[in-house]
Amino acid sequence: MAGKSLTQTQVIQKLSEMTEDLPKKQVKLLLDNLSQLAYKEAKNGFTVPGLGKLVLVQRKARTGRNPATGEMIKIPAKKVVKFKVAKAAKDNILGEAPVKKAPAKKAAAKKKAVAKKK
Numbered sequence: 001m002a003g004k005s006l007t008q009t010q011v012i013q014k015l016s017e018m019t020e021d022l023p024k025k026q027v028k029l030l031l032d033n034l035s036q037l038a039y040k041e042a043k044n045g046f047t048v049p050g051l052g053k054l055v056l057v058q059r060k061a062r063t064g065r066n067p068a069t070g071e072m073i074k075i076p077a078k079k080v081v082k083f084k085v086a087k088a089a090k091d092n093i094l095g096e097a098p099v100k101k102a103p104a105k106k107a108a109a110k111k112k113a114v115a116k117k118k
Contacts, residue, residue: 042081052085 061077
C-alpha cells in the first residue's frame with residue numbers, strides 16, 4: 001500500500017493552500033456544507049463533479065450463511081447508499097489513458113471496397 005490517507009485537517013490545509021484566497025475556516029465550512037447537502041440529496045442521487053455519484057439502491061431479500069456456524073439465514077430487503085466512482089476519476093487514479101475509438105471513415109472505406117469487388 002502507498003501511504004496513509006489524509007485526515008480531515010490535512011485535506012482542509014491542502015485545499016486552503018491550493019486556493020490561496022480561502023482560509024482554513026472557510027474551506028472547512030464549505031466541506032461541511034457539501035456533506036450536509038449530499039446527505040439531504042442522496043435519495044435522488046447526488047453528484048460530486050469529477051469524483052462520482054451517491055445513489056440510494058434497494059437491495060432485494062436474500063439468503064445468506066452465518067460464517068461462524070454455517071447456518072442459513074434470511075437477509076431482509078433494505079436500502080443502501082452506494083458511491084459510483086466517475087469514469088474520469090477511475091482513469092486518472094489508475095493512470096489509464098482513455099481508449100481511442102477508430103475513426104468512422106475507415107469503416108466506410110471498407111464498405112466501398114467490398115462494393116467495388118462485386
